[in-house]
Amino acid sequence: MKNRLYLILIALALAAAGSVAAEEGMWTFDNPPFKHLKDKYNFTPTQEWLDHIRLSSVRFNDGGSGSFVSPNGLVITNHHVAFGQLQKVSTAQKDYVKDGFYARTQADELKAPDLELNVLVSMENVTARVQGAVKPGMTNKQGLDARKAEEAKIQKESLDKTGLRSDVVALYQGGEYWLYRYKKYTDVRIVFAPEQQTAFFGGDPDNFTYPRYDIDFAVLRAYENGRPVQSKDYLKWNSKGADEGDLVFVSGHPGSTERGLTTAQLEVDRDVLYPVRLSRYKREIQALRAYAARGPEQARQSAEEIFGLENTVKALTGEYNGLLDKALFDKKRKEESDLRAKVDANPQLRRDYGDAWDRIALATKKQSDLFKPQQFRSISTASKLASMARQIVVYAAEVKKPDGERLNGYHDSQLDELKFYLLSPAPIYPEYEEALLTFSLQDSLDQLGANDPFIKTVLNGRTPAQVASEVIKGTKLADPAVRKMLVEGGETAVNASTDPLIVLARKVDPFFREIRKQYEDTVESVITPASEKIAKARFAIYGKSVYPDATFTLRLSYGVVRGYPMNGTKAPPKTTFYGLYDRSASFDDKPPFNLMPKFVERKNRIDMSTPLDFVATADIIGGNSGSPVTDRNGEFVGIIFDGNIESLTGNFVYIEDSNRAVAVESPAIIEVLRKVYDADSVANELEGK
């Protein structure tokens, strides 16, 4: 009898395991999915566990995630997250992107020129304050302004009180507001990076796909007061990695998702935003490739930008295909009509929230009209110098206003970060800047036509190339000291400047402000309160068993290591080094499938069956790059570096069967550090040896 019952229990357990769905959600640390974890995995994270994971997690402010992995401030992230800094410390003579980098001693570690890391140290719900700032009788615009002023005030108060970076974050499309405080690190040094070809093996074709064979990691070290940070919270390294079926967690900073948008907003995505953006990025890639073709140094200068844009185009293409997919759109429509039916069925909810969807739909018409001018009436969409010039001009005008009335990005609490960027010592390449500005002016001309007032103002009868040549050759802004003088000199200095790029930025500033004003008056001031209503309706109906859209703030995702149905067969839960050599040989070692010489020379030292990359059902999106993957014990088993092609529609909807996060598995990192790069010092520190 006992045996029989035992068998039944096993059968039930197996049946349950078989029916487990993949796991949706990028959860805030104040509201983790306790019930799911308990029901499905009999796992209940303690507060201590949650705090430890949170405090070990790191945000890369230029876009990406990472984690502390040693008590001496070692931070691991993706190579492609560190790419920008690697490029900035490289020169024509020494290309660390191409050749990789290894600091054998701490003294050899290279300072990243303008990298800010953030650790989320506290979270405070400020919904009542922000929403309460909007008083009865206010117009939409007044409400929007009041909300923004209150957010600025909260941030300023917190900064003054704690000295910590303080951001008010809107979650659930404004259903909640939270004050997030960050410990920040701005002295970050590069410890180890493989060659980009090793990190990005397979290049653009393999990007956002799986099976995959990339070793996409880089190791940095955070310093404070000139000394390595003693990081109390860091993830212990698990040298074995993860097995198929294991429960794993991802703690990182997903950039943005649009799952909470209304179908009217998704239609604008589909019909206006995505097509316009995609075609623009493709033209920009063409221009950059033309620049790269001028020579090896030009290719080096433009490499990261080309990588980034190709990455963006591939991601947006996948998302756009999702928007064009009738089944996906039908699913979104059904979700929305279900919610609206529930709202309409309840007189109170109907009165309070029932009109929100139609209000948003109306505002999206205006949003569509404004999108092209927003995109193309700008000088700063490609050139970094032009972007800095524009920000200096805006800064000078904003900073003299009361804090609560300024544009976002220019509040007192945000000025440190702004200045860190504007005064960065990272190299600037005038030839490259001129090419970029030429392209963006030409593109604005092509898109807006010669009679557009912005075009007339900027070109004034000359060609884009003439204008770009004149202002880039004439400007002194490439020198951080010149930028510093202007920033410190404020409006007087900026208005008096005869620097041609500043002059140009002053000329176009009214266009920017006019479009911004129209957007606030007719779009943002309508959508913000309407979105808040929809969020409140969702809370009223579904409770807080939901997670907010991604906002480049810290989130916890979870899932299991598991393959998926792919193109008629099964994608495996992991890949091995055998696969790396197969894919290279399958293409006769042609780029982007070529192996670096070290991998050819040291082939026989590598244990080919070592796990390389793996997939898990955890719900992630761009920005999660570099996120640690941990096991139940909070130990580091891998590092997220991508999603599969099927995950790209994750911007709008999570599809259980096939959405997968792609990670480098911890043993692969140790294997190459020790056997390919002779970087035992790094491997030892990671493994705590």
Next chain:
Amino acid sequence: MKNRLYLILIALALAAAGSVAAEEGMWTFDNPPFKHLKDKYNFTPTQEWLDHIRLSSVRFNDGGSGSFVSPNGLVITNHHVAFGQLQKVSTAQKDYVKDGFYARTQADELKAPDLELNVLVSMENVTARVQGAVKPGMTNKQGLDARKAEEAKIQKESLDKTGLRSDVVALYQGGEYWLYRYKKYTDVRIVFAPEQQTAFFGGDPDNFTYPRYDIDFAVLRAYENGRPVQSKDYLKWNSKGADEGDLVFVSGHPGSTERGLTTAQLEVDRDVLYPVRLSRYKREIQALRAYAARGPEQARQSAEEIFGLENTVKALTGEYNGLLDKALFDKKRKEESDLRAKVDANPQLRRDYGDAWDRIALATKKQSDLFKPQQFRSISTASKLASMARQIVVYAAEVKKPDGERLNGYHDSQLDELKFYLLSPAPIYPEYEEALLTFSLQDSLDQLGANDPFIKTVLNGRTPAQVASEVIKGTKLADPAVRKMLVEGGETAVNASTDPLIVLARKVDPFFREIRKQYEDTVESVITPASEKIAKARFAIYGKSVYPDATFTLRLSYGVVRGYPMNGTKAPPKTTFYGLYDRSASFDDKPPFNLMPKFVERKNRIDMSTPLDFVATADIIGGNSGSPVTDRNGEFVGIIFDGNIESLTGNFVYIEDSNRAVAVESPAIIEVLRKVYDADSVANELEGK
């Protein structure tokens, strides 16, 4: 100046190579695509080249292709084509399917029990005779009968004259008729086969997909008069294989395609034939799996049938998805409406052929109605014994009629093959036969209902299991000598037989004949002349720059070795042994991704970068399995064993971008013969050493 011109020429050549489209068509050897080959590849096959390829090619009459690859009668095909014969020579004690087989000397070669190989030795156009048999004033049914009688007559005359197997083949849906004469071999012996797991690594999941890591080949030897055939025409072995971009040829026997069907016929496919067939096969697989679960010997007995049905279900599912794809159907509709517009624009063509499409559409209604009774009013859809019983009963009735009036399959020229099958000494497993008959009777009951007259006649109040048990336990037909007596005894013996399976077959014979008659009267007699009209319209408009649908007769396809866009990235032109070991390790060596022990033991002997499988743009379909792939010189560079998942819609339309044939590359075969199996005698004979 010379250098400059040279560079321009190279640039033009590269541009041309880049724009080459993938290659469509399964061409008959009387009408190869000379123009395409000349224009695209500057290659003109000589008549000698064509004859050599044709005479080296072999048809496996139980479904599949192969080729002579040594002057001493060595024939290579796929393991999965030889599977049935391997199973038939295996026993509970010695399972050559599971363990593989290697005859170290000719004396050790194992005779295949019932395998007939055919070589196409001549082709003669008999269109005028067959079409001319239909006289003005004949009804549709009279026309159909006249046609069939003429075909039988041509076959009989040819057989009597030449002694060669002689088949009249309808090409272009009856637009042409050809008399194909075959040299046949019925003494075929097994020389070498790897383990099925090696040939079918990845199992059902990987079937019809790529990248792939299968070593799907088997080596046989044809004998005549007890001695190895001295095969003058055989393909010389190319030990290097093929490179990316190489022009290659496939000579084999594609089973059937439906590219020439009207959209009305495709709608019947989509709405009736495919759904009914697919669900039936899935139920049959369930039944077979239940049988296999009874024990290892039952699993062995049913292995090939399960493999075959799973293979069929995966193929049909891919084809069915194509039919459900609006884009594919729209393409077919457009092709049809273009052709009909051209016909309607010409008064003569319109008068002669304009009504054909509507006639077919009308007949398809009747076809749909008849389909279920055709499928399920039968005892012989699963059990081999029941199938033989039915054929013996039909044979006895048909053979006494004049040759021209018999059912197809029972003409004088076809009796040798029929008897070869009916009198096969291959083992029959009564328990297995009973399970199969129980399933098929139960399935007919479920599909037709208890009140169907067929069901009432067959079951007569008992259960399917009772009937199956009674007739299978009672029958003596498992003994070939008993079948021989009945066949030789003709109608007298059959009518007098009290063998319960023969009694049952006699009882159901009227149902079969009634449905057959209805089908001929209302479907076949309408569709045959209408299809001929459409074929003639096509010839009138497009000339003979077209190829006929596949008919399990010899065809020449061509293409280049080339990867393709796949699931967001690129599929490589080939795979390597690294990939085999990766895929196994990626799934922790779990079935169906487990390596055979020899591959684990001898891992270090294998050159991992040896090409394993490759893909080419050549247009193939089921039946091409085992086809040789040759280079321009007619040398053997690989063996077709599959198509990719994207090729499954090839039943209806060839899609240039992604349709690929999948082949084992010649060096992989030598690598495993020498390094894994110590089968140097086979490798030496293949390589001519």
